[in-house]
Amino acid sequence: MKRRRILCVFSVLVLLLSGCSVRRIDGEKKQDLDYKTLDRLGIPEKLWKEVEEKKEEPFLLAYGDGEQLYIAMGYGEQESGGYSIQIEEVCETEDAVCIRTCLTGPDEGEKVSQEPDCPYATVATEYTEKRILWER
Template sequence: MTRNIKTCVIIVGWIAVMGILGGCAVEKEDEGKVRDLEFTVVSQEEQPDALRDVIGEKKEKPFQISYTRGEDLYIAVGYGEQESSGYSISVNELFETENTIVIDTTLIGPQTSEQAAQVASYPYVVIKTEGIADKTVEFR
């Protein structure tokens, strides 16, 4: 009789574990993606003065800023103080979902063959897209 109870407990345990694992799902990151967005990288001279001022205040620490002017949406991503020069930022994706604009960026370090100046730098990128000023920006 005890053997039957042990067998039942083991079977019930496995069923419970399989039920828990079966309930787990991986959500697709780009679910709800409506379309990719076109953008331009904006030089410091082309940035609106108000945005440039905010970046100047925040550049020492990582930051994520969205700024609208008329129909233009500016998105700025900064990676804070770095110990040397030679960093760049890659915009991996910029796309629209039903309710948001999603931006994904990566900080790329100096090449090993590159002679990076050992002076602090504050890498950031500012991009501009048009006609999407009314949506929340999600940073990845």
């Protein structure tokens, strides 16, 4: 019985560790990327549907069409209106596209909707298959 338990634990550990690997991401910025922010009409329909499904929780989504890479990100549901996402930087490293954003809230005294809101931002840049890192 004890031997069987040890074998079971060992098997689980092997399964868990076999899928893991360590890969260093070169954090040194190669270059800033040209990008444009998009409103609802500029977002591809397939990506928009995913944003709508996931917007109540923080999310990072990407969609590429071979020419453009569309990156959508959201901070999840906020207590009221008046929140927005500022894009601070979009750059490229050896291994990744990095995007840095900041969630800003309503100014003190600003009249905003008291209904919960789910702010998101979407940018488009040149297509790449590099992975996307989001710093918030």
